[in-house]
Amino acid sequence: MNEHQKDLAWRVGGPQGSGIDTAAWIFSRAVAIAGFHLFGRREYYSNIMGRHSYFDVRVAHHPLTCHRNTVDLLTTFGSEALARHAISVVKGGGIIYHADSADEPLSRISFLDARARADLEAYLDERGLPHSTAGLLEDARRRGVQTYAVPYDEITSALAKKLDVPKAVADRTVNTIAVAVSCALLRHDPRYLIKALEKTFPGRPKVIHMNVQAIELAYEFVQTHFDTRNFDFRLIPAEKIEPRLLLNGNQAVALGKLAGGLTFQTYYPISPATDESVYLEEHSNFPTRNGAPGSVVVVQTEDEISAVTMASGAALTGARSATATSGPGFSLMVEGLGWAGINEVPLVITLYQRGSPATGMPTRSEQGDLQFVVHAGHGEFPRIVLTSGDLTEAFYDAAQAFNYAERYQVPVIHLLDKALSSTTQTVEPFDVSSIRIERGELYTPPPGGNGRGPYPRFAITESGISPRPFLGQPGGIHWLTGAEHNTIGIVTEDPVIREQMVEKRARKLELALREIPLDEKFKVYGDRDAPFTLISWGSNKGAILEAIECLQADKISARLVQIRLLWPFPKDELTPLLKSASPLVVIESNYSGQLAHLLRAQTGYGANYLIVKYNGRPMSGQEVYSALKAIYEGKSEPRVVLRNPYE
Amino acid sequence: MPKITAKDYRVEEPIDWCPGCGDFGILSALQQALAGLNLLPHQVAIFGGIGCSGKAQYYVNAYGVHTLHGRTLPYATGAKLANPDLTVIIVGGDGDGMAIGAGHFVNAGRRNVDLTYILFNNEVYGLTKGQASPTLPLGLQTKSLPEPNIQGNVNSLMLAITSGFTWIGRGYAYEVRHLVGLMQRAIQHPGLSYLEVLQPCPTYNNLHTRDWYAGKDLEDGRSRLYLLEEDGYDPVIPPGASSEMIAAKICEFTARAQEWGDRIPIGVFLENRSVPTFEERIGKRIPTYRMAPPARRPIADEDGRTITDLSGIFAELTMA
Ligand SMILES: Cc1ncc(C[n+]2csc(CCOP(=O)(O)OP(=O)(O)O)c2C)c(N)n1
Ligand code: SF4
Numbered sequence: 001m002n003e004h005q006k007d008l009a010w011r012v013g014g015p016q017g018s019g020i021d022t023a024a025w026i027f028s029r030a031v032a033i034a035g036f037h038l039f040g041r042r043e044y045y046s047n048i049m050g051r052h053s054y055f056d057v058r059v060a061h062h063p064l065t066c067h068r069n070t071v072d073l074l075t076t077f078g079s080e081a082l083a084r085h086a087i088s089v090v091k092g093g094g095i096i097y098h099a100d101s102a103d104e105p106l107s108r109i110s111f112l113d114a115r116a117r118a119d120l121e122a123y124l125d126e127r128g129l130p131h132s133t134a135g136l137l138e139d140a141r142r143r144g145v146q147t148y149a150v151p152y153d154e155i156t157s158a159l160a161k162k163l164d165v166p167k168a169v170a171d172r173t174v175n176t177i178a179v180a181v182s183c184a185l186l187r188h189d190p191r192y193l194i195k196a197l198e199k200t201f202p203g204r205p206k207v208i209h210m211n212v213q214a215i216e217l218a219y220e221f222v223q224t225h226f227d228t229r230n231f232d233f234r235l236i237p238a239e240k241i242e243p244r245l246l247l248n249g250n251q252a253v254a255l256g257k258l259a260g261g262l263t264f265q266t267y268y269p270i271s272p273a274t275d276e277s278v279y280l281e282e283h284s285n286f287p288t289r290n291g292a293p294g295s296v297v298v299v300q301t302e303d304e305i306s307a308v309t310m311a312s313g314a315a316l317t318g319a320r321s322a323t324a325t326s327g328p329g330f331s332l333m334v335e336g337l338g339w340a341g342i343n344e345v346p347l348v349i350t351l352y353q354r355g356s357p358a359t360g361m362p363t364r365s366e367q368g369d370l371q372f373v374v375h376a377g378h379g380e381f382p383r384i385v386l387t388s389g390d391l392t393e394a395f396y397d398a399a400q401a402f403n404y405a406e407r408y409q410v411p412v413i414h415l416l417d418k419a420l421s422s423t424t425q426t427v428e429p430f431d432v433s434s435i436r437i438e439r440g441e442l443y444t445p446p447p448g449g450n451g452r453g454p455y456p457r458f459a460i461t462e463s464g465i466s467p468r469p470f471l472g473q474p475g476g477i478h479w480l481t482g483a484e485h486n487t488i489g490i491v492t493e494d495p496v497i498r499e500q501m502v503e504k505r506a507r508k509l510e511l512a513l514r515e516i517p518l519d520e521k522f523k524v525y526g527d528r529d530a531p532f533t534l535i536s537w538g539s540n541k542g543a544i545l546e547a548i549e550c551l552q553a554d555k556i557s558a559r560l561v562q563i564r565l566l567w568p569f570p571k572d573e574l575t576p577l578l579k580s581a582s583p584l585v586v587i588e589s590n591y592s593g594q595l596a597h598l599l600r601a602q603t604g605y606g607a608n609y610l611i612v613k614y615n616g617r618p619m620s621g622q623e624v625y626s627a628l629k630a631i632y633e634g635k636s637e638p639r640v641v642l643r644n645p646y647e
Numbered sequence: 648m649p650k651i652t653a654k655d656y657r658v659e660e661p662i663d664w665c666p667g668c669g670d671f672g673i674l675s676a677l678q679q680a681l682a683g684l685n686l687l688p689h690q691v692a693i694f695g696g697i698g699c700s701g702k703a704q705y706y707v708n709a710y711g712v713h714t715l716h717g718r719t720l721p722y723a724t725g726a727k728l729a730n731p732d733l734t735v736i737i738v739g740g741d742g743d744g745m746a747i748g749a750g751h752f753v754n755a756g757r758r759n760v761d762l763t764y765i766l767f768n769n770e771v772y773g774l775t776k777g778q779a780s781p782t783l784p785l786g787l788q789t790k791s792l793p794e795p796n797i798q799g800n801v802n803s804l805m806l807a808i809t810s811g812f813t814w815i816g817r818g819y820a821y822e823v824r825h826l827v828g829l830m831q832r833a834i835q836h837p838g839l840s841y842l843e844v845l846q847p848c849p850t851y852n853n854l855h856t857r858d859w860y861a862g863k864d865l866e867d868g869r870s871r872l873y874l875l876e877e878d879g880y881d882p883v884i885p886p887g888a889s890s891e892m893i894a895a896k897i898c899e900f901t902a903r904a905q906e907w908g909d910r911i912p913i914g915v916f917l918e919n920r921s922v923p924t925f926e927e928r929i930g931k932r933i934p935t936y937r938m939a940p941p942a943r944r945p946i947a948d949e950d951g952r953t954i955t956d957l958s959g960i961f962a963e964l965t966m967a
Contacts, residue, residue, distance in 0.1 A: 241967055285932075292945050294954070294955055295936065296941075310725035313723060314941060321941070437951050471712075474687070
């Protein structure tokens, strides 16, 4: 960080498969260990090897909630990353690049799409520079950016010699070297980097040893070849280091599920949901506080139809059961969702939205499924839809989803997005002891029952909730069916019973609306009494919070109403806030303003302004701030589209 | 404990199958089979598909789950894996299992969960009024078809063995005594069992009727059905069987499974004991699986506080 800036934005980019992810994790750990807060954002193509991917890590001594569009220190592997991102590096910042990619014509960079190339060429033409990475580097230098050419091959050859290992083996440390060059430029103590390696490769002393040697060579190289005096970004560790968790969204949800008592999870592989199930499977066995065995059975199914129905079957036996997917998978699950609805099955579905429809943009983010999810299925049945705005909420909501599912005996959809799933962040340690497990109204089997049925599983009650037996319990025999049924679960087409059952199921949502605590319905941030009202949901929260802070610096006060319960919609409690809103701005990551529509349908209040982004990338605080500022100054159209061609 | 009888498995519900439907025989066999195994009704869960046959679970006093068209296997799999002490039986039609549910059928075979799948094969879609099902041979024209069947048929026994089912049998809806025995063996087999039951549908299938199975149209008037076991056929693949032996068994199986027309085998086609069940495979990964399966594993203490101890995982994720 330099004196002008409160934080540092580091970016690493290169071809997918070249270890961008590992490099980012090592860097993140090396700064987090030194007591920094960080926010990481990951962008990649739907491709295994070769296409461009990058990772932003923003570092500060205060909590960070979103990424920044500009970059302070860029580390690149290959010419494409250099070509794409050089332009985003700020004055006073730095670019680290492979000596080999110093002069690559843009036309030779195969994955640089025509649109991006044309834009860059126009940019270079305006400045009279050649269409090459050399042109972009020259432009950067003219703008006051330091450029650092690193001959990775020379360093790994030296390492091979030093350790007496084949060059190909030493080449594996290139990511570490790149991170080490960054850290050396930032004058970060290499001890943190070594600790980070130990965290990254636990139980692999040989790998650690080799990488430690690589770090030494990299630091040496920087000290002998670069004059770091004119690079004024520095990482000065915190005086007191508070332990924090460093994790991503998929992990936060998986851990929340474990804390919430998950015992059965199904999935069919799909981006960006898969990592959650894989992480759960890695932790199939875990300890419990009372020494009883802890475990979760994770089943990879043949498709999402099977994933949702298998999870439902398990839920019927009393298991806390869940599945995780994204839009295309959820489309297939809709059939099973309705079955869970009419059978009052407590089932949790974690849904990570991605660019849609159909296959859409599998690895990019969007909030395009809100309207689909709250209405999904034929006919009418209750469901609860929760959405989280950050990793901490994602953890607690994932646990709470089971309580809602069992309390109201409904499917619960936990709606997240790719941006949140791949966000890495330092967070305050989670307080597991605050989590309560509420299993709702259960049937207690009589002692010594012989099991003769039938039991009124779907008894008509005032609350709409009927005590629930698990398959296999004596005395609880009943039937379940996707057809309308009587109290014991036998198919009926009786018009009176039909009405009673429809009403009974509907009552559960009324109860949920009464019982769910206010701050689980929505939260208000910023100046609670400010009329300038921003309404949003999900992962945009972080960017909006930063934008509110920037507005505050301009003496403009605003408040954010972050919706957390999307269904049933908390209309009554929201109305007073909407009444006093002026202007009312809805902010979301889709084209049509799906939350704005829901808000209008449920409350009658329409948005005065809509800020949307639908290029598949998350919003940054700066983008939201600029849009809000324009609105405040009366210089904005009612619909603002956030755009950034360099993401 | 008083002895369980078929009566314990009966329910008062009126049965809405057509008079003379083969489903009645299968239902009666199922009730007798369960009682004969001395299982208590609440220990049994029956998962039904969508179709006339899928309704069978309503007529059994046990936990009954009427699922979605074609989805019986995943629902049942979820219940069984979460509570491996349940006896889980699946009932459904040939349309349900071989058309819309075919993907689940194949993938269930890959897992070998301890389930018993009883497929009611009437070669038609009963409940939607007689369309051709995937088991009706090419070119046949049952009475509700406007034209002869233009699609070929799948041999479900062959599909079952290639998918990995470890117990495969075939029965006939009106051979109730024989069917009871088959069901009991299927249920007792540790692993995934597939029992195809030939089921006359007097309403829509006017070709393969009760009389046709009885061979009334044949010259010697002898039943088309013969018992595999009386023919010296040995279905067993023992634990640790060599690959040569397995290959030889599959050859014999294939020959028998292809027989159709004037001679149709019923009985046990395969009893493969050489493949571990999915539950055993899970038990290898999760040593406490049997003792504390997902349905019964404690998750909270008396105060409702979660007992999951994440401190180890948190330590890995803690940066300091
Ligand atoms: C998703 C879906 N598609 C179609 C149907 C309509 N449907 C009801 S029963 C049935 C066929 C049942 O045939 P089969 O499985 O052979 O059973 P049978 O009635 O012959 O016993 C169909 C297609 C449905 N219920 N659900
Ligand atoms: S249509 Fe056929 S299968 Fe269905 S009940 Fe009638 S006879 Fe039985």
